Amino acid sequence: MFADALARCAATEPALPADRSGDLIDLADRLRAPLTVAVRGRPGVGRRTVARALTCAGVTTVDRGAELVVRVLAEVPKPEDLAALAGPDRPGLLILNKADLTGFRPGGPVAAAARYCVRLAASTGVPAEPMVALAAVAADGLADGPEDPDGGALAALRVLVTAPADLSSPDAFLAGAHPLSARVRAGLLERLDLFGIAHAVVALRADPAAGGAEVCAALRRAGRIEPVIAALARAGATPMYRRVAAATARLRELACGDPDAEDAVAGFLAGDDAVAARAAAAAAVLASAGLTVESGAADPEGPGRPEPGLRAALRWRRYRDGPLDALHRDCAGDLVRAALRPAPAGPTRCGPTR
Ligand SMILES: Nc1nc2c(ncn2[C@@H]2O[C@H](COP(=O)(O)OP(=O)(O)OP(=O)(O)O)[C@@H](O)[C@H]2O)c(=O)[nH]1
Ligand SMILES: [Mg+2]
Known part of the structure; x- marks a missing residue:
């Protein structure tokens, strides 16, 4: 939202000098760049396989300078994992890989791993x-x-x-006579593992007409790539908010350093579009921390009560004044600012509206 508002401002604000419009477009492009993700973990937990699965799903993985760190675990966190949780490279998401090996429990191994992940998130504070x-x-x-x-x-x-x-086991799968040669079975085992073979066979048994696309979809579901990508997007709210905050700081510098652009850039920062976009980025951070962020549109408490926007502003200000870290305090401040604005009557425009 912030990038779109910035690009709109660059395209439509007549008071902005041409080279400053270019600066704003560059900033918007940087805001829109994909999030960079580093995949870390102890050797053997499946770090490389997880990174490959994420890359295939369109995630930009990097070794250094990532905005978001994903920590891969297998079974339980080990001392190195706990050290990483307390260190400067604190992960924004834990992936409990090899969930197929969690053992036979109610609902199957993946359901057991999911239940364990709830406890893990509660004890570490990381999803x-x-x-x-x-x-x-x-x-x-x-x-x-x-x-x-x-x-x-x-x-x-x-x-x-x-x-x-x-x-029942890799050895049992490879042993004995079978219409498939041992070499073909070994190839399947290497590519799909027993878990993947079982899921693919179940998909083909349920729908004999199923083709490669359907089997792949079944394997992706079994691998849980979509919920992982969704969790990554939630965890990405914080680095995305930091990008917006950095862009805001850069715009303030521009406004202070260039008298020709000062009014237009300051106007953009104070305008409805920028305030709403910052609030949206802030709301995503707070929502990813488990808070409910209401739109404040309805007033269930009836007439005579402070209007919903004002009540939301008071609520977020009380929250902001509580024992928070700097990030969440800034986010709450953005929501206070947005809540104090009257709802826009029509399409918002760049620059100050009052
Ligand atoms: N059962 C099971 N095995 C897995 C899974 N993911 C990876 N593995 C296996 O775990 C082993 C280690 O995986 P790698 O991808 O090499 O991960 P890594 O050793 O942590 O990472 P690198 O040090 O970068 O190689 C390999 O034999 C993988 O086939 C999984 O989800 N389930
Ligand atoms: Mg390896």
């Missing part, structure tokens, strides 16, 4: 999501098309529907 990165990556591998000389992974999976194999 946690279960994942089976191997299955998510296998889906992307299958989506590339069959490459097996025996007719492709998909054809081999169809054989498993009619001629079930022993999926």
Whole structure:
């Protein structure tokens, strides 16, 4: 929202010198750039597989200078993980990978991992999501098309529907006679693991007409890539808010340093568009911390009460004055400012409206 408001201002504000319009467009472009994510974790937890699954899902992963750190765990947090939680590189999201290995509990291993993630998030203060990165990556591998000389992974999976194999362990799957050669079974095991094979076979059994796309979708669901991406977007609210705050600071510098642009830029910062956009970024941060951020449109307490906007402003100001860190205090301040504005009567425009 802030980038859009900035670009609108650059395009429509007549009082803005041309080179300053260019600065605003550059700032808007930087605000719109994808979030950079670093995937960390102890060796062997599946760090590389998780990073690959995220990259395939469109996430920009980097080794250094990331705006958001994701910490991959397997089973339980180890001392290195606890140290990372307390360090400067504190993760914004924990991924409990290898959820397929959580063991046989009510609802299956992934449901058990999800229940554990609720406890993990409560004890660490960092949101946690279960994942089976191997299955998510296998889906992307299958989506590339069959490459097996025996007719492709998909054809081999169809054989498993009619001629079930022993999926109780990797050794059992590879042992004994089966219409699929041991080499093809080993290939399936390497690409999909037992968990992926089982999910793909269930999908093909439920719908014999299912093709590669349907099997890939089943594997992505099994890998939980979508809930992980959604959690990443929620965790990304904080770095995104920091971007907006940095852009605001840069605009203030521009306003102070260039008398020709001063009125237009200061007007933009004080205008409805910028205030609403900052409030939206702030609301996303507070919502990701579990707070309910209401729009304040309805007044359930009836006439005679302070108008909803004013009540919301008072509520957020009380919240802001509580024992908060600087980030949440700034966010609450943005909501106070936005709540004190009358609801816009029509399309908002750039610059001060009063
Ligand atoms: N069962 C299971 N195994 C997984 C899963 N994700 C990864 N693995 C396996 O875990 C092992 C380690 O995975 P890697 O992706 O190499 O992760 P890493 O060793 O933490 O990361 P690097 O040090 O960068 O290689 C590999 O054998 C993977 O196949 C998963 O979701 N389930
Ligand atoms: Mg490895």
